[in-house]
Amino acid sequence: MKKIDLISVVASKAHLTRKAAKDSVETFLAEVEKALAKGEKVVLSGFGTFKSVLVKDKAVINPQTKQKQVVKSHRVARFTPGRSLKKSVK
Numbered sequence: 001m002k003k004i005d006l007i008s009v010v011a012s013k014a015h016l017t018r019k020a021a022k023d024s025v026e027t028f029l030a031e032v033e034k035a036l037a038k039g040e041k042v043v044l045s046g047f048g049t050f051k052s053v054l055v056k057d058k059a060v061i062n063p064q065t066k067q068k069q070v071v072k073s074h075r076v077a078r079f080t081p082g083r084s085l086k087k088s089v090k
Helices: 004-011 018-037 083-089
Strands: 041-046 048-055 057-061 066-069 074-081
Touching: 004 018, 018 048, 048 083, 074 083
Parallel strands: none
Antiparallel strands: 041 048, 048 074, 057 066
16 A cells, blocks of 8 residues: 555545645654654554664675675664554464
């Protein structure tokens, strides 16, 4: 499912116009992104949890040049599915 498909489903199920559905989906995604950028957890009960995790420095070898490099520490987004989502996907 793509974002446009999600917008269409929200519009039909919530009896909204496509523009209103698009605004609500984009607002939701923007707020999740803001919370993760601040390092906060986003918990959607019954669905799952989005969180921002700090990845430590890591030494890697470039396969083309065989040189050792260091990937600096950075934050990445992680998603942990909730219990009901795990059951429905099985």
